[in-house]
Amino acid sequence: xxxxxxxxxxxxxxxxxxxxxxxxxxxxxxxxxxxxxxxxxxxxxxxxxxxxxxxxxxxxxxxxxxxxxxxxxxxxxxxxxxxxxxxxxxxxxxxxxxxxxxxxxxxxxxxxxxxxxxxxxxxxxxxxxxxxxxxxxxxxxxxxxxxxxxxxxxxxxxxxxxxxxxxxxxxxxxxxxxxxxxxxxxxxxxxxxxxxxxxxxxxxxxxxxxxxxxxxxxxxxxxxxxxxxxxxxxxxxxxxxxxxxxxxxxxxxxxxxxxxxxxxxxxxxxxxxxxxxxxxxxxxxxxxxxxxxxxxxxxxxxxxxxxxxxxxxxxxxxxxxxxxxxxxxxxxxxxxxxxxxxxxxxxxxxxxxxxxxxxxxxxxx
Amino acid sequence: xxxxxxxxxxxxxxxxxxxxxxxxxxxxxxxxxxxxxxxxxxxxxxxxxxxxxxxxxxxxxxxxxxxxxxxxxxxxxxxxxxxxxxxxxxxxxxxxxxxxxxxxxxxxxxxxxxxxxxxxxxxxxxxxxxxxxxxxxxxxxxxxxxxxxxxxxxxxxxxxxxxxxxxxxxxxxxxxxxxxxxxxxxxxxxxxxxxxxxxxxxxxxxxxxxxxxxxxxxxxxxxxxxxxxxxxxxxxxxxxxxxxxxxxxxxxxxxxxxxxxxxxxxxxxxxxxxxxxxxxxxxxxxxxxxxxxxxxxxxxxxxxxxxxxxxxxxxxxxxxxxxxxxxxxxxxxxxxxxxxxxxxxxxxxxxxxxxxxxxxxxxxxxxxxxxxxxxxxxxxxxxxxxxxxxxxxxxxxxxxxxxxxxxxxxxxxxxxxxxxxxxxxxx
Numbered sequence: 001x002x003x004x005x006x007x008x009x010x011x012x013x014x015x016x017x018x019x020x021x022x023x024x025x026x027x028x029x030x031x032x033x034x035x036x037x038x039x040x041x042x043x044x045x046x047x048x049x050x051x052x053x054x055x056x057x058x059x060x061x062x063x064x065x066x067x068x069x070x071x072x073x074x075x076x077x078x079x080x081x082x083x084x085x086x087x088x089x090x091x092x093x094x095x096x097x098x099x100x101x102x103x104x105x106x107x108x109x110x111x112x113x114x115x116x117x118x119x120x121x122x123x124x125x126x127x128x129x130x131x132x133x134x135x136x137x138x139x140x141x142x143x144x145x146x147x148x149x150x151x152x153x154x155x156x157x158x159x160x161x162x163x164x165x166x167x168x169x170x171x172x173x174x175x176x177x178x179x180x181x182x183x184x185x186x187x188x189x190x191x192x193x194x195x196x197x198x199x200x201x202x203x204x205x206x207x208x209x210x211x212x213x214x215x216x217x218x219x220x221x222x223x224x225x226x227x228x229x230x231x232x233x234x235x236x237x238x239x240x241x242x243x244x245x246x247x248x249x250x251x252x253x254x255x256x257x258x259x260x261x262x263x264x265x266x267x268x269x270x271x272x273x274x275x276x277x278x279x280x281x282x283x284x285x286x287x288x289x290x291x292x293x294x295x296x297x298x299x300x301x302x303x304x305x306x307x308x309x310x311x312x313x314x315x316x317x318x319x320x321x322x323x324x325x326x327x328x329x330x331x332x333x334x335x336x337x338x339x340x341x342x343x344x345x346x347x348x349x350x351x352x353x354x355x356x357x358x359x360x361x362x363x364x365x
Numbered sequence: 366x367x368x369x370x371x372x373x374x375x376x377x378x379x380x381x382x383x384x385x386x387x388x389x390x391x392x393x394x395x396x397x398x399x400x401x402x403x404x405x406x407x408x409x410x411x412x413x414x415x416x417x418x419x420x421x422x423x424x425x426x427x428x429x430x431x432x433x434x435x436x437x438x439x440x441x442x443x444x445x446x447x448x449x450x451x452x453x454x455x456x457x458x459x460x461x462x463x464x465x466x467x468x469x470x471x472x473x474x475x476x477x478x479x480x481x482x483x484x485x486x487x488x489x490x491x492x493x494x495x496x497x498x499x500x501x502x503x504x505x506x507x508x509x510x511x512x513x514x515x516x517x518x519x520x521x522x523x524x525x526x527x528x529x530x531x532x533x534x535x536x537x538x539x540x541x542x543x544x545x546x547x548x549x550x551x552x553x554x555x556x557x558x559x560x561x562x563x564x565x566x567x568x569x570x571x572x573x574x575x576x577x578x579x580x581x582x583x584x585x586x587x588x589x590x591x592x593x594x595x596x597x598x599x600x601x602x603x604x605x606x607x608x609x610x611x612x613x614x615x616x617x618x619x620x621x622x623x624x625x626x627x628x629x630x631x632x633x634x635x636x637x638x639x640x641x642x643x644x645x646x647x648x649x650x651x652x653x654x655x656x657x658x659x660x661x662x663x664x665x666x667x668x669x670x671x672x673x674x675x676x677x678x679x680x681x682x683x684x685x686x687x688x689x690x691x692x693x694x695x696x697x698x699x700x701x702x703x704x705x706x707x708x709x710x711x712x713x714x715x716x717x718x719x720x721x722x723x724x725x726x727x728x729x730x731x732x733x734x735x736x737x738x739x740x741x742x743x744x745x746x747x748x749x750x751x752x753x754x755x756x757x758x759x760x761x762x763x764x765x766x767x768x769x770x771x772x773x774x775x776x777x778x779x780x781x782x783x784x785x786x787x788x789x790x791x792x
Contacts, residue, residue, distance in 0.1 A: 032471035165489040306458040
């Protein structure tokens with residue numbers, strides 16, 4: 001549909017405005033706000049990774065934080081083993097650093113592993129699920145179970161993960177015991193990576209792979225009749241999504257200086273779904289906007305209404321999902337489309353779209 | 366074309382406005398929950414952070430701690446404040462999430478400019494604040510009982526150390542209850558560290574450990590463990606189960622036919638709120654050890670409980686954590702009185718050495734050296750859903766972050782390694 005419009009899509013105005021805002025953001029606020037924004041940018045990358053999977057391919061994962069956590073834990077472990085055996089390993093009777101942790105000692109290697117492992121994990125999981133034609137709600141339920149299992153697993157192998165307390169004191173990529181990166185410096189690195197990820201996702205969504213992904217979402221059976229192996233493409237998208245989620249985790253852990261089981265379980269996985277639902281699926285801008293918007297709303301509301309903030313936020317989220325099921329950015333794009341193309345057909349189509357509630361849209365696929 | 370531009374412009378403005386909110390909120394520094402001293406100007410008042418969750422999984426426990434702080438600071442202000450200056454407390458909710466805790470402590474220190482923060486409940490949340498406390502050179506007063514083996518230069522530990530719960534309790538149990546002990550705990554740092562010490566003390570007092578089991582955190586199925594206890598022939602169960610698992614454990618214990626009269630559960634991880642959840646029937650006849658129980662029959666304690674219940678009539682009960690949060694605020698106030706410039710963190714930390722307070726539990730004192738607090742040792746037998754105190758130490762007991770029974774080498778260095786030793790706290 002977008003290609004029919006020769007005009008510049010409205011969401012790219014928002015992208016550019018957002019980018020300019022983010023570039024100048026550190027000039028106007030206190031350093032800790034910049035640190036918060038670094039964290040939220042990592043969430044934005046995380047949301048982009050899920051948007052590829054859910055927004056474009058129509059596969060709703062409720063366990064995406066598992067992939068995020070895998071990335072995050074690699075960096076977390078890297079800084080735990082810098083000064084010899086960490087206390088939590090000694091307590092559980094380990095006498096030396098387990099062999100499989102040795103490669104993580106170098107932060108750069110740990111970052112690379114933190115991207116690779118979630119990608120491999122997603123590929124393997126995708127292979128088993130998609131080649132046995134698991135789709136729709138069943139995919140969602142399996143990923144949900146996965147999130148629960150993974151956080152339980154991390155809590156219970158505390159010998160290697162420090163369990164519920166998680167990994168603390170992670171440095172912003174201090175290499176060989178040197179100084180860590182400055183807070184603002186790190187912000188710009190995260191921003192630059194976020195921009196690259198965004199451009200990559202944009203490119204991917206417009207490439208042949210992206211078009212096939214959209215076709216899988218719209219009508220997988222018909223794609224099959226054309227001779228495409230849809231499962232291959234689904235595995236590919238899931239793998240890319242896993243790598244990006246891992247990347248988000250790798251950047252996130254140094255930004256907060258800790259990672260715990262709170263960041264990797266069901267709650268974290270559903271949070272990212274909510275961000276995308278509020279921002280709007282399948283247009284990338286929505287994922288970024290949703291992640292930044294909700295996280296800032298959470299922080300600012302909790303500063304001002306310290307006991308009722310979740311109630312307020314919950315109300316707002318419900319209102320958005322109920323009244324604008326396309327999400328905020330989705331709705332803006334929709335408005336532009338309606339204004340630009342005055343064709344009756346388009347109007348009918350959009351009305352039909354509007355009628356379907358969010359949950360129907362999710363599960364009818 | 367024109368219309369589209371307008372939409373785009375409007376959209377970007379909405380976006381800017383929603384995100385720029387964070388910049389403008391710098392001026393509104395007071396949380397709505399802080400009702401402190403609204404009349405005094407900020408130049409005059411001393412700002413203190415209160416960092417407890419009011420949402421999330423641990424909100425229920427932390428609510429009473431927030432309330433206790435509110436009560437303490439209001440009282441201090443009513444009594445004239447700190448050297449004539451009022452306290453302005455700012456409450457932040459970290460939603461039971463360590464990552465949020467890091468964010469909020471930064472907000473309190475860097476934006477609100479608090480001189481110190483009373484807060485944190487779980488070890489995870491405390492540890493999440495440590496790098497910030499060090500970087501920003503600020504101070505945290507931590508009221509929760511802890512497993513020890515950590516002393517951070519920027520933290521004052523007001524909660525009890527395991528030695529304060531165990532050194533009197535275990536010899537008493539050996540003499541009066543039995544020698545065969547079964548250790549049960551949650552699979553977590555606190556239980557494992559405490560049990561290490563308990564084992565040493567049991568052996569020292571001629572007892573014998575006949576079994577040791579750990580249940581995953583939050584587990585509600587204790588059937589296997591109860592069967593093992595039954596088969597072991599234990600005289601008593603020393604329990605370091607924490608949190609909601611306790612309810613399931615005590616219920617299963619009775620359902621599996623274990624009798625507290627013959628083999629009681631002796632716990633160091635339950636307080637009044639757990640007791641309420643367990644129920645009087647299931648808890649009857651078991652033992653517990655804590656520095657404070659709300660049933661303590663002294664005037665100070667009774668006044669405290671009465672004041673609290675009057676002010677917060679919301680179904681919450683006074684526990685050792687409530688008392689400890691309350692005392693933390695007063696200890697902080699006493700330390701602040703001793704310094705000329707409250708924003709001088711080094712001076713404030715030094716001022717904490719030897720600070721005393723007549724707490725509801727009795728006279729307590731912050732240790733001169735190891736940043737932990739001298740507290741009472743008390744244990745109680747549960748009867749009719751209440752803690753019947755059967756023993757109170759005569760005076761506050763010295764805190765041992767690295768207990769002498771396990772680490773004799775630190776006995777002469779205030780029970781802790783050198784401040785520069787990397788094992789002192791997670792770096």
